[in-house]
Amino acid sequence: MSETPTTPELLKHAKEANPLLALYTWAVGQVRTFLGAFGQMVLYLIDVSTYIFRGKINWHQTVLQAGAIGADSLPVSVIICLIAGSVLTLQTAKKFAMTGANAYIGGLVAIAIVREIGPIFTCLAVGARAGTAIAAEIANMSVSEQISALQVMHVSPSRYLILPRLLGCMISIPLLTLIGEFVAIMGGMVLAQQVAHQHYSQFFESIWLNLTKHDLMVSMLKSVVFGILIVGICCTIGLRTRGGAKDVGLATTRAAVWSTIAIIVADFALSWIFFGTRFEQQY
16 A cells, blocks of 8 residues: 655645745745744844843943944945945936036935935945844854853843944944945045036035935934844844854845845835925924
């Protein structure tokens, strides 16, 4: 008599016969993994918040993490912002000059950089450089049982691993964003002079008339929120990693992809709140 196939075998044959079922099963698995990781990230952030409010902060590690994140990401973020600001000016300055709208070149460039280009590109650089390093480091600790050793010694991974990195990102990313925005605007100013022959004083006057305090505040808020998402996602993925060296690499890749998607989605949400509603009119 032939053996009765088990449920996993039947499911495997069904997937091979029906590609749509395989796609559906994969999508459901991805959604379940995402929801599980998101819930765990929220719990970690709540746990970290309790340590912050209770004043249990290791400032030495926080400063070290802030310095490491800033030093690692500064060259990449500055180069990306400089090129982005220059390309934006290159694409718009000549057209504005042809239509007699020279007075708006500096304001357009500054608003686009401060509202969107600076926070997004800086945080994408931080996520790609420092975020993946955080995920790889914690994932390696997880697969080598160092996280379990911390828990055996009654040391909270949230306080020991996540808290210094979270505060370090919240300190360094706004500073990186300001530097990146300044460099991008300076690059746009030079390109405006070369392409549209606009004097520097006219460029700065346009910025002064069009850029507002509200834009700078939203830019800083975006950078802080993006930093929290980067650290939360990368640390959570690292702590959830099991297996060996291959799984560490997969966790690093997953952290880069998820943090990038989270930054873009959060940017749309924040832009809608502060610039797509009546909130902007109140300030």
